Amino acid sequence: MQELVDGLMASGALPASVPAWAHYLAAMLVFGGVVVFGFVLPIAGITTWVERRVMGRMQSRIGPNRVGPAGFLQWLADGLKNLLKEDIVPRASDAGLFKLAPYVVIMGFVATFAVLPFSGDLIIADMNVGILYVTSVTALVVVGILMAGWASNNKWSLLGGIRSAAQIVSYEIPAGLSIFPIVALTGTLSMQGLIAAQGPHPWQWFIFDNPFTLLAFLVFFVSALAEGNRTPFDLPEAESELVAGFATEYSGMRNLLFFMAEWGNLYVIGAIVTTLFLGGWQIPWALDGQPVLRNALQFGVFFAKSYFFVFLAIWLRWTLPRVRVDQMMTMCWKYLVPIALVNLLGTATWILVFPDGVPLVRWVLAGLAAIGLVAFFWRVRYHVRQAGYGRAQLSFNPLATTRVRW
Amino acid sequence: MSYFRNIKDAVVTIADGMAVTFSHLVRKPTTIEYPDRLPDGIRVQDTLPFRYRGILEVDLEICTACLACERACPIDCIVIDAQKDKAAGGLVMTRFDIDMAKCMYCGLCSEPCPTGAIHHTPEFEGADYSLESLIRHYVKAPTVAYKPKKSGEDDPAIKPILDRGLRYVAEFAVSGAGDDSPAE
Numbered sequence: 207m208q209e210l211v212d213g214l215m216a217s218g219a220l221p222a223s224v225p226a227w228a229h230y231l232a233a234m235l236v237f238g239g240v241v242v243f244g245f246v247l248p249i250a251g252i253t254t255w256v257e258r259r260v261m262g263r264m265q266s267r268i269g270p271n272r273v274g275p276a277g278f279l280q281w282l283a284d285g286l287k288n289l290l291k292e293d294i295v296p297r298a299s300d301a302g303l304f305k306l307a308p309y310v311v312i313m314g315f316v317a318t319f320a321v322l323p324f325s326g327d328l329i330i331a332d333m334n335v336g337i338l339y340v341t342s343v344t345a346l347v348v349v350g351i352l353m354a355g356w357a358s359n360n361k362w363s364l365l366g367g368i369r370s371a372a373q374i375v376s377y378e379i380p381a382g383l384s385i386f387p388i389v390a391l392t393g394t395l396s397m398q399g400l401i402a403a404q405g406p407h408p409w410q411w412f413i414f415d416n417p418f419t420l421l422a423f424l425v426f427f428v429s430a431l432a433e434g435n436r437t438p439f440d441l442p443e444a445e446s447e448l449v450a451g452f453a454t455e456y457s458g459m460r461n462l463l464f465f466m467a468e469w470g471n472l473y474v475i476g477a478i479v480t481t482l483f484l485g486g487w488q489i490p491w492a493l494d495g496q497p498v499l500r501n502a503l504q505f506g507v508f509f510a511k512s513y514f515f516v517f518l519a520i521w522l523r524w525t526l527p528r529v530r531v532d533q534m535m536t537m538c539w540k541y542l543v544p545i546a547l548v549n550l551l552g553t554a555t556w557i558l559v560f561p562d563g564v565p566l567v568r569w570v571l572a573g574l575a576a577i578g579l580v581a582f583f584w585r586v587r588y589h590v591r592q593a594g595y596g597r598a599q600l601s602f603n604p605l606a607t608t609r610v611r612w
Numbered sequence: 613m614s615y616f617r618n619i620k621d622a623v624v625t626i627a628d629g630m631a632v633t634f635s636h637l638v639r640k641p642t643t644i645e646y647p648d649r650l651p652d653g654i655r656v657q658d659t660l661p662f663r664y665r666g667i668l669e670v671d672l673e674i675c676t677a678c679l680a681c682e683r684a685c686p687i688d689c690i691v692i693d694a695q696k697d698k699a700a701g702g703l704v705m706t707r708f709d710i711d712m713a714k715c716m717y718c719g720l721c722s723e724p725c726p727t728g729a730i731h732h733t734p735e736f737e738g739a740d741y742s743l744e745s746l747i748r749h750y751v752k753a754p755t756v757a758y759k760p761k762k763s764g765e766d767d768p769a770i771k772p773i774l775d776r777g778l779r780y781v782a783e784f785a786v787s788g789a790g791d792d793s794p795a796e
Contacts, residue, residue, distance in 0.1 A: 264633045268641045525633045526626065541619065582631060589635035601640040 237330060238320075246319055250470035251281035257469070257520045259604070264524045276605045284462075291458030296359065299455060303357035307350045308456070308463035314346030315467040315474065322477045323397050325487050325504035327497065336397035337385055340478060341378065344433065347467065348374040351435075351442060351452050354464070358455035366451025369531065370435065370442035376538040377432040377439075383546035384426035387419055387553035388412050388482045401486030413483040414571040415563060418552035423483045425546050427515070430479065432534070434471040437523040439534060446528075476515030477508070484511050660734035663783060665717045667735045668710050670750045674774050675729040677703040677757035681721035689714035690721060690730075694757060703757040712738055713746040723784055727758065728777025 215229060255270065255278060262269025270277035295301050321336040323329045333339055348371055355367015389395060391412060392403040404411050413423045432439035443451040450456075453464045480486055487504035494500075529537065590600065660666070677694040693707035722731045740746050758770075765771045 260637070263639075263641060264636045266636060266639055266642045268643045268645070271645075521630060521633060522626075525629045540615075582627060585628065585631040586634045586638075589632050590638065593635070593639075595639060599640055600638050602638055 234330075241319055241330060242316055245324075246316055246470055247466065249473050250466040251285060252278075253469040253472060253516055254284065254465075255281045256516070257523075260517065260520050261524050263604070264521075288458050288462040293459065294455075294457045296455050298359045300357040300359065303353050304455070305460070307354035307357060308460045310350030310353060311347050311467045312350075312463045314344055314350060315471050317343045317346070318474050318478075321397050322474065323401060323481060323486060323508065325501040325508060326398075327501050328505065329398060332396055332398045335395050337389065337395050337400065337478070337482070340474075341382055341385065344474075345374070345378065347433075347471075354456070355452040358452070360455050362448040362450075362454045363452050366442040366444070366448050366454070369444075370452060372531075373435070373439060373441060373534060374433050376535065377429040377542075380425050380538060380542035380546040381429035381433060383543070383550055384422040384429065385482060386550050387422045390550075390553055390557060391415060391419070397481050397486075400481055401488060404485040404488055406485060406488040406490040408485075408575075409565075409568040409572040410488075411483060411485040414568045414575070416553065416556045416560075416567055417571065418549040418556060419483070420571055420575075421545060422549040422553070423479070425542050425549065426482070427475075427479055427518075429538075429542060430475040431519060431522070432538070434475055434519075435468060436472070436519050438526040438529050440523075440528060441531060441534060444528060472516045472519050473512055475519065476512035479515055480508060480511040486511075657734045657736070662734075663732070663780075664734040664736075665719050665732040667712060667733055667738050668715060668721070668748075669731060669733045669735075670708060670710070671729045671731075671773050671777060672705070672708065672750055672755055673729075673770050674727040674758045674777055675705070675708070676726060676760065677705050678726060680724040680726070681730045684720045684724050686718065686720060687714050687716060697756075700754075700756050702759055705751050705755045705757055708750040709747055710750070711747045713743050722780070725777075725781060727760065727774060728780040729758075731777065731780045 215226065258280070259269040259277070261267075270280040273279040273283045295304055318340050320330045321333050321339055323332075351370040351374075352367045355363045355365075355370070358364070388400065392400055394400060394403070408414065412419050414420065435442050441451075442448075443453065448454070453461055456464060487508035489500070489503050489507055491500075491503075493503070657666075677692065679692055679694070682688075682690045682692050689711040691707060691709045691711075692705065694703045694705045696702070697704040717732070719732060722728070725731070738746070765774050
């Protein structure tokens with residue numbers, strides 16, 4: 207980024223009379239705007255469509271299929287509808303905080319994109335504190351949610367806000383402790399540094415580096431789901447208990463901002479998990495002479511890996527019921543935190559004993575994961591057979607609709 | 613040791629639950645898409661059973677103006693005006709209105725109807741732009757009420773309507789009747 211602006215200034219494309227910091231600021235705003243409006247908002251919107259389609263199929267329904275091809279433009283229609291809705295601020299609310307809260311939430315989520323790598327060269331800012339920045343800036347979300355809960359002057363909202371505060375503060379700890387093993391292995395906090403330390407093949411990823419990182423991956427994913435207020439940890443919203451939790455009093459665009467942050471957060475979770483554990487944008491080919499092709503491939507790989515976790519979160523949402531508050535706390539403090547601590551110590555010991563890693567362990571772990579995956583799909587096959595379903599009742603087309611014959 | 617068993621149980625049951633939901637993901641959706649994704653020429657209404665309780669319809673040709681339906685209606689959405697008129701030869705109906713905005717599709721009006729003149733249809737698309745247009749006026753001009761004949765109906769114009777109405781009434785008592793037959 208800075209090099210690009212420097213180069214443009216040196217070549218005379220930018221007026222020299224304007225100070226350099228103004229050029230940097232303008233470049234940041236332009237690039238940030240491009241990323242937010244060209245990537246963040248569409249990805250949050252499209253995820254709502256994906257979620258509704260996947261949800262539909264998991265419930266033997268079809269899902270939205272009217273707006274655009276296969277209902278793809280549904281997210282645009284929903285966004286437009288919400289923009290046109292009346293902006294209601296309850297009279298008894300704390301109007302200032304009430305209006306501010308959605309922006310705080312969306313800021314905490316959008317700010318993470320500053321350090322998310324899209325490919326080897328595409329990153330807004332490769333900060334040397336990258337992953338630490340992500341964990342700290344996402345903590346802003348809890349402030350916004352608590353603000354929304356308090357300012358709404360409504361018992362459901364306040365309960366949602368308090369639950370959210372308790373939940374996010376608790377789950378930050380296992381999430382942070384699960385990042386440490388990876389940071390200890392690489393010795394860097396920079397997102398690009400973390401990815402550069404891994405390879406393109408599964409056995410070169412940090413998830414299979416040693417048994418402890420595999421556990422750390424699981425702990426981190428569960429904690430990230432809880433931090434993102436996703437089912438089974440959607441207690442702050444809890445439609446069946448708290449109306450809509452902290453978002454109860456919100457309508458129109460402000461409500462949409464909360465949900466945009468929630469759905470966009472899924473991608474952020476996926477991107478961070480991919481960066482830390484799944485080798486990020488690493489591709490097996492160097493492609494030194496073709497920077498465009500290389501970056502496109504890297505972007506595709508990174509996006510596919512990240513979006514798999516979005517799918518995983520959606521899939522989990524339609525599988526698991528919501529946990530109780532005490533269960534959520536038990537899970538965090540009695541299970542995830544001790545396991546994360548063991549992971550940290552275990553990885554530290556591993557680094558001491560095997561400074562260069564053990565290739566055999568990587569191979570075995572990757573192999574076990576592959577076997578687990580096969581076993582899982584065998585189980586899926588079992589459930590399909592158990593339901594008495596044959597090939598005629600199955601459809602592997604994700605956009606399938608029903609044809610009825612009378 | 614229950615600590616590690618809890619972890620094992622959590623992992624195994626969640627994995628199995630995800631296998632169940634994934635097995636649903638590869639099934640064909642069962643939704644029948646209304647109204648435009650049916651094969652050509654078939655309306656959803658045509659696929660509904662004979663006794664489907666859709667919008668009410670009155671066959672004035674066989675209405676006896678007995679007012680049984682008006683009395684049976686729990687929310688008074690049926691209004692009938694009928695006067696004796698010797699010259700016309702019996703009861704003359706001047707008004708038979710059903711307010712479909714009020715109707716709750718309970719079917720209590722069609723049950724006491726002696727001829728099956730008032731009956732539900734499989735039609736259910738009743739949306740409209742004003743409440744007034746939801747009131748259906750069945751009597752356009754004063755009409756002489758139908759009088760059942762002891763010998764049975766022989767007018768070829770009325771016979772099929774009456775047969776249909778009597779079949780409609782007769783099937784009230786039979787459980788499961790008319791489930792499979794298409795609407796007429």
